Amino acid sequence: MTKILISIVGPTAIGKTALSIKLANFFNTEIISADSRQFYQEMQIGTAAPTPTELAAATHHFIKHISVDNYYNVGDFEKDAISLLQELYKKHDVVIMVGGSGLYVNAVTKGLDELPKVDHEIRETLNDRLQKDGLEALQFQLKELDLKAYNTIAIDNPQRVIRALEVCLSSGKPYTSFLTSEDKKRNFKTITVGLTADRPIIYDRINRRVDLMMDDGLMEEVEGLLPKKSLNALKTVGYKELFNVLENQWDLEFAIQEIKKNSRRFAKRQLTWFKKNEETIWFDYETDIELIINTINNKINTL
Known part of the structure; x- marks a missing residue:
């Protein structure tokens, strides 16, 4: 059987993690995260990393596997992910990949251009x-x-x-x-599934997620990372705004509104990026899982 990578994409807070677990359970397989913000051990709440319950529901890879102190770029991820896929395909015909970091998704599905060594x-x-x-x-x-x-x-x-x-x-x-337009050859076929919704719904889900993050202790998480705020991993939405609060540059309410605004902008960029792939099969975020599975199986049968 042709080896299949089911890549789940879409804007932040749309429900990609939940869908990935349902598909992993149906196909009896494992999940690779392509969300570059969820790689870091110290960044749980602000990155909406899978909860312990979600991690127990299916085997995940590249979730909190490195420290913010480590330099880890998209080239490292491409190498590590392709190596892992080679191992996973020895026991699975289908593997799930999920994440909203478009460049990291493309690194696995299409490959990166060879860039010169950097000083x-x-x-x-x-x-x-x-x-x-x-x-x-x-x-x-x-x-x-x-x-x-x-x-x-x-x-x-x-x-x-x-x-x-x-x-x-x-x-x-x-x-x-x-940069070239040539894709690297892969020993698997990719089926890309996108989740989306009308923009007001996406924005409302983002706003509610930020409120939940604050309730879950995001400020305390960020406070513990303040001494490391100059690290690249921490120059991300949800952390940089609260660093300004901790340094008495902003008040908390303003920072929360900025997190929501910057998250909405991020979601808009995600959609723009993912819409470029004309082969993506798009579903409304409330689509019944059986319809998604049937669509994927029909696609697999044509490969």
Whole structure:
């Protein structure tokens, strides 16, 4: 039988984790997380990582497997995920992958372009500039060095901006000059399933999730990470806003509204990214699981 990867995508708070567990149980298989924020052991509440009950319902991989102190990029994930899939396909014909980090999903399904080796000192310098001068200064530098990258990458994501800049500065060439449209050959077929809803519903689910995170102790989680706030892993929605509260720059209510606003913006970017894949099979978030399973099985039979 052809080996199958069922990739579940969609905006944050739409219900991807719940669907992945149902599919893993139906296909008697395991789950790979492609949510780059859920890799970190210290970031449970703010990343909406699977709960102990959810983790017990199906075998998960790449959930809280590293520390925020570790440098772990999308290239590392591609290598680790493909290696794991080779092992999983020895005992399963189908594996589930779930996550809203589009670049990490593509790294597994399509592969990454080969980028030049980066000078570690350049990366450190850029991180220092981010702290001293802010993201806007780095965005301006990228615009000067690689306008195409400036117009196409997630420009408000510090890690993406730094990644593009460090390639430009290390190689002396535009970051986008190393990008190709060729996909790497994989020994499995991918079926991509997308969950979505009308935008007001998505935004309402996000707002309610943020409130639940606060009730569950997000502030205490962030407070414990304050000494490490300069780490790349912590420059993410839900953490950076509350760091401002802890440093007396913002009041709590304003920070919560900013988390909701930035999460909604993130969801909009996710949808834009995932809609580019014309092969994605989209379902409303309330679609009955039997219909989704039947659709997937019909697709498997055509591969």
